[in-house]
Amino acid sequence: DAGVIQSPRHEVTEMGQEVTLRCKPISGHDYLFWYRQTMMRGLELLIYFNNNVPIDDSGMPEDRFSAKMPNASFSTLKIQPSEPRDSAVYFCASSLTGLGARGNQPQHFGDGTRLSIL
Amino acid sequence: AQKVTQAQTEISVVEKEDVTLDCVYETRDTTYYLFWYKQPPSGELVFLIRRNSFDEQNEISGRYSWNFQKSTSSFNFTITASQVVDSAVYFCALRRGSQGNLIFGKGTKLSVKP
Numbered sequence: 116d117a118g119v120i121q122s123p124r125h126e127v128t129e130m131g132q133e134v135t136l137r138c139k140p141i142s143g144h145d146y147l148f149w150y151r152q153t154m155m156r157g158l159e160l161l162i163y164f165n166n167n168v169p170i171d172d173s174g175m176p177e178d179r180f181s182a183k184m185p186n187a188s189f190s191t192l193k194i195q196p197s198e199p200r201d202s203a204v205y206f207c208a209s210s211l212t213g214l215g216a217r218g219n220q221p222q223h224f225g226d227g228t229r230l231s232i233l
Numbered sequence: 234a235q236k237v238t239q240a241q242t243e244i245s246v247v248e249k250e251d252v253t254l255d256c257v258y259e260t261r262d263t264t265y266y267l268f269w270y271k272q273p274p275s276g277e278l279v280f281l282i283r284r285n286s287f288d289e290q291n292e293i294s295g296r297y298s299w300n301f302q303k304s305t306s307s308f309n310f311t312i313t314a315s316q317v318v319d320s321a322v323y324f325c326a327l328r329r330g331s332q333g334n335l336i337f338g339k340g341t342k343l344s345v346k347p
Binding site for chain 1: 268270276277278279280283324334335336337338339340
């Protein structure tokens with residue numbers, strides 16, 4: 116089965132440019148998460164969706180960041196304008212709602228997008 | 234407040250040694266879930282294990298074992314007879330029963346030398 120697919124794997128761009136990161140969750144998963152990983156701050160949750168609806172975006176650092184999930188199989192994280200401090204690895208993850216005997220389901224992560232803003 | 238502490242920033246061992254990675258968590262919830270993820274040098278995050286707060290039974294999977302103790306709010310991870318391929322950053326994470334997000338510890342970088 117295909118896992119979570121993120122694109123691009125690497126992105127290098129100049130500050131001020133718009134950056135769009137893409138994610139395709141595992142088919143059938145109803146939760147989607149965007150994380151950012153830096154040396155200084157570790158792994159941080161930015162935003163997550165349930166059934167395509169944003170549930171918690173309190174981790175989004177600034178208005179320059181926006182995320183959308185137009186359908187169950189696609190999500191984008193956009194940074195506009197980008198700044199050098201946005202350089203990080205951005206992970207997308209998806210999971211199934213896990214209730215009752217099945218328990219809380221693990222999140223399956225994509226390989227990440229390594230973003231460098233010059 | 235929810236918090237996960239991995240006090241060991243880096244650990245270095247020689248192959249075949251046993252090593253334990255510590256994880257201490259804080260939560261006021263009675264229902265919660267604990268996870269361990271591995272991040273090898275290639276960068277991807279790999280799910281290792283999930284435990285719920287009602288199951289304190291320890292688990293063993295090959296060379297990996299986990300010790301969950303609610304009394305000390307700890308969920309420690311032991312690798313027996315470590316191998317070079319175990320070299321990675323290991324993250325412990327906490328999730329509340331009613332919410333989807335994971336709260337990660339800072340990670341422990343494990344280096345296994347031949």
